[in-house]
Amino acid sequence: MRSTYAVALLALIAGGIWLEWISLALIFPAQSQAQTAIPTIEFVVDGGEVAKGFGFGFDGQNLSSPGPTITVKTGDVVKITLKNVGATAHAFAVTPEKDDKSPILFKSNVGTGARPLTPGQEGIVAFKADKAGSYYYICPVPGHSILGMWGEFKVEG
Numbered sequence: 001m002r003s004t005y006a007v008a009l010l011a012l013i014a015g016g017i018w019l020e021w022i023s024l025a026l027i028f029p030a031q032s033q034a035q036t037a038i039p040t041i042e043f044v045v046d047g048g049e050v051a052k053g054f055g056f057g058f059d060g061q062n063l064s065s066p067g068p069t070i071t072v073k074t075g076d077v078v079k080i081t082l083k084n085v086g087a088t089a090h091a092f093a094v095t096p097e098k099d100d101k102s103p104i105l106f107k108s109n110v111g112t113g114a115r116p117l118t119p120g121q122e123g124i125v126a127f128k129a130d131k132a133g134s135y136y137y138i139c140p141v142p143g144h145s146i147l148g149m150w151g152e153f154k155v156e157g
C-alpha cells in the first residue's frame with residue numbers, strides 16, 4: 001500500500017514538473033542567440049550580375065566586382081540583409097578565403113550554395129563577429145565567387 005502512495009506522489013511531482021516546463025516553454029519560446037541579440041551594425045547588400053560575372057553593392061548603389069569592403073568591430077552583432085537583385089540565384093557568407101569551398105564563419109550566411117535566394121528574394125542574418133581578422137564575404141553558389149562575387153570583410157580588433 002505504501003508503495004502505491006509513493007508511486008502516486010512521484011507521478012504528481014513529475015506531472016507538476018512537466019506542467020511547469022510546458023508553461024515556461026510557452027512564456028519563453030526558444031529563440032536563437034542571433035534573434036535575441038540586438039544588432040550593433042547593419043548593412044543592406046545587393047547581389048547580382050555585373051557586365052562580366054557577378055558582384056555585390058551596398059543597397060541602391062551600383063554592383064561591383066569585387067564588392068565594397070564591409071568593416072565591423074570585434075564583438076559587433078552584425079545584421080546583413082541580402083537582396084538578390086539579379087536574374088539568377090545568389091547567397092551570402094563570410095569566409096576565410098574568397099572561394100566557395102571555404103568554410104562559413106560566424107554562422108554568417110544568408111542562404112547557402114545549395115539553397116540560395118531566388119531572384120527578387122531577400123534574406124536576413126544576424127551574427128556576432130567575435131574574432132578579429134581579414135576575411136571575405138562571398139556568394140557561396142558554386143562558381144560565383146571566382147566570377148567576382150566577393151568583397152573584403154574586416155573585423156577590427
Ligand SMILES: [Cu+2]
Binds near residue numbers: 090
Ligand atoms: Cu551568386
